[in-house]
Amino acid sequence: MKKVLLHICCGVCAFSCIEKLRKEDFCLEGFFFNPNIYPYQEYRKRREALKAAEEILSIRVSEGRYENSAWISYCKLYSAEPEGGKRCEKCFEIRLQETFRLMQKKNFDYFTTTLTISPHKNSFLINKIGERIGGERFLQRDFKKKDGFKRTQELSKQYGLYRQNYCGCVYSMEKKTDSRHQR
Numbered sequence: 001m002k003k004v005l006l007h008i009c010c011g012v013c014a015f016s017c018i019e020k021l022r023k024e025d026f027c028l029e030g031f032f033f034n035p036n037i038y039p040y041q042e043y044r045k046r047r048e049a050l051k052a053a054e055e056i057l058s059i060r061v062s063e064g065r066y067e068n069s070a071w072i073s074y075c076k077l078y079s080a081e082p083e084g085g086k087r088c089e090k091c092f093e094i095r096l097q098e099t100f101r102l103m104q105k106k107n108f109d110y111f112t113t114t115l116t117i118s119p120h121k122n123s124f125l126i127n128k129i130g131e132r133i134g135g136e137r138f139l140q141r142d143f144k145k146k147d148g149f150k151r152t153q154e155l156s157k158q159y160g161l162y163r164q165n166y167c168g169c170v171y172s173m174e175k176k177t178d179s180r181h182q183r
């Protein structure tokens with residue numbers, strides 16, 4: 001059985017991706033590495049939600065370092081970019097690069113990410129970045145397809161998991177607050 005290190009952005013997104021990869025007969029381990037998330041309380045909420053999912057799904061998950069200030073210094077050049085622009089590209093790259101590094105260290109066969117499950121994220125771009133980093137060892141997937149997003153929402157609701165209302169970084173959080181004020 002081939003081993004896959006799955007980068008996980010949050011508990012909600014994990015459900016359907018894990019289900020799909022297990023159907024492909026992969027042996028999975030998760031990796032929660034999301035230094036983009038701001039503030040730290042929000043990071044903890046998402047980590048705790050994933051811990052609940054870990055038990056339900058019987059999956060082992062390791063946690064990367066939370067260094068939000070380092071993430072900001074890499075991405076602040078693109079702070080004014082809209083969601084889906086260059087900042088997100090950098091953000092995907094940082095997370096996939098670290099997942100690739102850990103996959104090699106653990107001697108796994110492949111790596112991939114739950115990020116493509118979001119209808120707000122460009123799966124083509126994510127897959128391109130993954131391939132650039134890991135070549136054939138990156139499993140190119142589009143988890144939102146075949147009702148993947150709908151399924152993950154249903155499962156997370158069923159188990160009462162915490163569901164965030166912004167992507168994660170300080171810029172996406174501010175955007176959310178601004179749009180609320182403009183209403």
Ligand code: SF4
Nearest residue numbers: 088091167168169172
């Ligand atoms: S909007 Fe989301 S993907 Fe884009 S930089 Fe922020 S956290 Fe990363």
